[in-house]
Amino acid sequence: MGDPPGRPYIRIIIMAKKGITPRGEDYSQWYLDIINQAQLADYAPVRGCMVIRPNGYAIWEAIQRELDRRFKDTGHVNAYFPLFIPESFMKKEAEHVEGFAPECAVVTEGGGSKLEEKLYVRPTSETIMYAMYSKWIKSWRDLPLLINQWANIVRWEMRTRLFLRTLEFLWQEGHTAHATAEEAEEEALMILDLYAEFSENVLALSVVKGPKSDAEKFPGALVTYAIEAMMQDKKALQAGTSHNLSDHFAKVFDVQYQDREEKLQYVHQTSWGVSTRLIGAVIMAHSDDDGLVLPPKVAARQVVIVPIWKSDKEKTAVCVAGSELERDLRKAGIRVYLDDRDQYRPGFKFNQHEVEGVPMRVEIGPKDLEKKSVALKRRDGGDKIFVPMDEAVGKIKEQLDTMQRDMLARSKKFREDNTKDIDGYDAFREFIGSDSGWASSHWCGGADCETKVKDETKATIRVIPFKETDTGKCIICGKDSPKRVIFAKAY
RNA sequence: CGGGGCGUAGCGCAGCCUGGCUAGCGCGUCUGGUUUGGGUCCAGAAGGUCGUGGGUUCGAAUCCCGCCGCCCCGACCA
Numbered sequence: 273m274g275d276p277p278g279r280p281y282i283r284i285i286i287m288a289k290k291g292i293t294p295r296g297e298d299y300s301q302w303y304l305d306i307i308n309q310a311q312l313a314d315y316a317p318v319r320g321c322m323v324i325r326p327n328g329y330a331i332w333e334a335i336q337r338e339l340d341r342r343f344k345d346t347g348h349v350n351a352y353f354p355l356f357i358p359e360s361f362m363k364k365e366a367e368h369v370e371g372f373a374p375e376c377a378v379v380t381e382g383g384g385s386k387l388e389e390k391l392y393v394r395p396t397s398e399t400i401m402y403a404m405y406s407k408w409i410k411s412w413r414d415l416p417l418l419i420n421q422w423a424n425i426v427r428w429e430m431r432t433r434l435f436l437r438t439l440e441f442l443w444q445e446g447h448t449a450h451a452t453a454e455e456a457e458e459e460a461l462m463i464l465d466l467y468a469e470f471s472e473n474v475l476a477l478s479v480v481k482g483p484k485s486d487a488e489k490f491p492g493a494l495v496t497y498a499i500e501a502m503m504q505d506k507k508a509l510q511a512g513t514s515h516n517l518s519d520h521f522a523k524v525f526d527v528q529y530q531d532r533e534e535k536l537q538y539v540h541q542t543s544w545g546v547s548t549r550l551i552g553a554v555i556m557a558h559s560d561d562d563g564l565v566l567p568p569k570v571a572a573r574q575v576v577i578v579p580i581w582k583s584d585k586e587k588t589a590v591c592v593a594g595s596e597l598e599r600d601l602r603k604a605g606i607r608v609y610l611d612d613r614d615q616y617r618p619g620f621k622f623n624q625h626e627v628e629g630v631p632m633r634v635e636i637g638p639k640d641l642e643k644k645s646v647a648l649k650r651r652d653g654g655d656k657i658f659v660p661m662d663e664a665v666g667k668i669k670e671q672l673d674t675m676q677r678d679m680l681a682r683s684k685k686f687r688e689d690n691t692k693d694i695d696g697y698d699a700f701r702e703f704i705g706s707d708s709g710w711a712s713s714h715w716c717g718g719a720d721c722e723t724k725v726k727d728e729t730k731a732t733i734r735v736i737p738f739k740e741t742d743t744g745k746c747i748i749c750g751k752d753s754p755k756r757v758i759f760a761k762a763y
Numbered sequence: 764c765g766g767g768g769c770g771u772a773g774c775g776c777a778g779c780c781u782g783g784c785u786a787g788c789g790c791g792u793c794u795g796g797u798u799u800g801g802g803u804c805c806a807g808a809a810g811g812u813c814g815u816g817g818g819u820u821c822g823a824a825u826c827c828c829g830c831c832g833c834c835c836c837g838a839c840c841a
Contacts, residue, residue: 291775291790300835319833375840396841430764430839437840510841549841580800587799619801626801637800647800763841 330572371491435552456540564629580637716746
């Protein structure tokens with residue numbers, strides 16, 4: 273990998289601690305160091321592909337668990353569609369093919385001979401799913417159809433980055449069909465809210481909701497809604513999207529139903545997804561120079577108990593106390609691990625669990641036994657606190673809840689503090705050019721103005737916040753603007 | 764695809780400029796002992812087609828040419 277230019281000496285000294293480059297020195301190296309040190313992922317033998325290691329996959333499992341429950345609660349069911357999509361399917365919807373063709377992997381051979389029709393490895397599953405929907409949907413009684421699938425997909429990206437952009441990634445894609453345009457719009461917005469609620473309450477990631485500009489919308493959609501989050505380097509990261517597809521795909525895949533008046537109607541559809549990119553978002557939003565910091569709700573291990581001893585007699589005593597606490601915590605529904613490995617010293621364990629982002633550490637040593645107390649340390653900062661042994665479970669639970677809330681509050685404050693109303697194009701260029709955060713600025717809605725900003729500053733319109741209401745003048749062309757939009761550099 | 768960097772033990776690197784005899788170092792791993800409230804210490808051990816193909820040379824990790832791969836930055840994108 274090599275040293276970055278300049279200051280090699282300083283880097284060695286700073287890095288000596290845990291092999292993590294400080295954020296302030298090199299943000300993207302810091303991100304990679306966290307992933308490496310916390311053993312979240314590793315590079316695969318194929319360019320642009322990654323192996324998600326157990327520590328990283330556990331985060332994905334938590335995301336799946338939380339989201340899947342929410343999908344089921346709102347009436348959706350899971351299914352699985354094929355990885356391969358016939359070329360002809362991909363080419364049916366004009367915008368869709370134009371948007372995805374350049375980044376598709378295509379299979380031309382199978383079983384030793386050339387295929388009659390090429391097979392696309394799915395970059396998303398609209399086409400193959402809707403070909404099936406066409407068979408399944410005949411009557412208004414078949415609607416709405418609310419299907420989700422957990423799958424892997426492939427997009428042949430030029431430049432990749434662990435979790436944020438890899439050739440293959442894991443995601444969920446929901447695909448629904450409705451009788452009316454209103455119902456489809458309602459579904460798209462309901463899912464957007466679901467994503468936002470999940471993002472804030474589970475990932476502790478504050479987000480801004482709203483539609484995308486036409487330039488940023490999904491190929492084939494009528495409108496794309498998104499939730500956008502701010503990373504610690506003040507760049508934006510799209511954390512989830514929900515599309516109202518209108519009847520665009522229904523028309524090309526002939527998804528029609530007979531309504532109550534016996535008339536044939538096209539369905540109105542939505543699709544929506546979040547991916548393993550969210551793991552990257554969690555890492556970048558919360559972690560620090562000492563390693564990974566995870567919100568308790570996505571941590572595989574929420575609490576680690578580290579017993580401390582000198583003699584064998586002490587060892588027995590603290591381990592008994594430790595396993596009793598472990599049992600009680602587990603009974604209280606907390607994911608806990610008693611780290612009684614005797615080949616490592618406590619200091620080593622402290623560091624390891626900090627690097628790996630375990631939200632809370634509990635220390636039990638001879639002094640604690642004497643005082644009938646335990647020491648608690650939150651991963652997101654603060655001093656060690658001592659609590660009576662018989663109150664430990666309640667206190668730990670309370671601390672984890674507080675930590676979850678504090679992390680969201682910090683995420684929200686950071687985003688708000690670094691989002692500024694910017695008026696005037698000179699001020700805007702200065703603001704974006706100095707990587708100062710998100711610019712909330714007026715935009716007339718014109719594609720030309722949007723393109724100009726992108727070409728000249730690298731910033732794009734991330735989202736058109738629902739919240740904004742005040743009118744003004746477009747910072748680029750000076751024409752009337754209906755509302756402020758968020759401009760930012762993005763991942 | 765453009766710019767930059769790198770490829771030597773599981774990982775991180777030195778050695779290359781100025782060719783030479785047995786290719787080193789740190790971490791990790793293994794064995795034994797010692798330690799345990801913030802990354803213990805000591806002793807010993809295992810582990811390498813120097814990315815790959817060719818060339819120059821008495822001799823190549825080192826010089827020359829080709830190829831492959833990976834990482835970082837940019838254009839494209841969840």
